[in-house]
Amino acid sequence: MSTRPPGFAPLPDPPYYAVIFASLPGASDEGYGAMAEQMAALAAEQPGYIGMESARDATGFGLTVSYWADEAALIAWKAVAKHQLAQQLGKDRWYRHYALRVAKVERQYDGPEGR
Template sequence: MSEIAKTPQPPYYAVIFTSERSEGDQGYEEMAEEMVNLASVQPGFLGVESAREGLGITVSYWESLEAIQNWKQNERHLMAQKRGKSDWYLSYKTRICKVERDYGFEKN
């Protein structure tokens, strides 16, 4: 996950998940990879970007609020959320926003 997500023309939605991890892995890396793979096949998923150096920030992009809600209620994702609270995170915050405009630069 080291590239900028290719998203369509706005509007679309972004889910920004910011987290502080607890000590130890306890299966976190495997679950994080599984969640990205699972999210990527959900209807309405557009892409994801993620970085972690102490503070972790993952931004996933979605076609609609309905697609986001469906992902939040995915059974395997619900299990991962529960493990996150019990095993992996000291704290986290989720923010959902509508992308009205985007622009960028890419060197040839």
Template sequence: MPFLAATPPPPYTAVVFTSVRAAGGPRDDDEAYAATAARMEELARQQPGYLGIESARSGDEGITVSYWRDAEAARAWKQVTEHLVAQGRGRREWYATYRVRVATVERDYGP
């Protein structure tokens, strides 16, 4: 899968999830964290209105941007049961802090 999402012409919705992993947690939990992240990507791809995802991590800091047809599709993804469970685990176990930002993409260009 390419790193850059192949998005359609705007407008569309971007959900930006920026996080800092909790320090001092059991690092053997990294496998569970990675498996959950992979499952969330797989599950997101199955949702109506999903357009793509881009994700990067450096040490404990990470950013994931998921792209959706519109804000309604992004809101629906937030409410998927398995995603809600993962969100709860992230708040309790994996993240020292995080931010979610939702934006409408108005321009999209590159080489």
């Protein structure tokens, strides 16, 4: 693992998995912040969890990437009951639109030294 600046997940050498969650907020964000904090803490307790990176722009578009050691770990995370509740609340209340993508990371570079 290389040393990264604040905000960057402490990633191992590949391979590992990335779950990429892009979202646009809906009309209400009541309870969203608290649930997001709970989910970040709960994810960090799961076997195979590596780290997370997240950003949101001025329009509200958000991008969160969580990293997992293997596919079994991310499948187990998807099955956690409290996470399933958060997913349903997101669909029902918090997101106007979202997209979730899962990718196997096979290469990575850090910069500027890694260019």
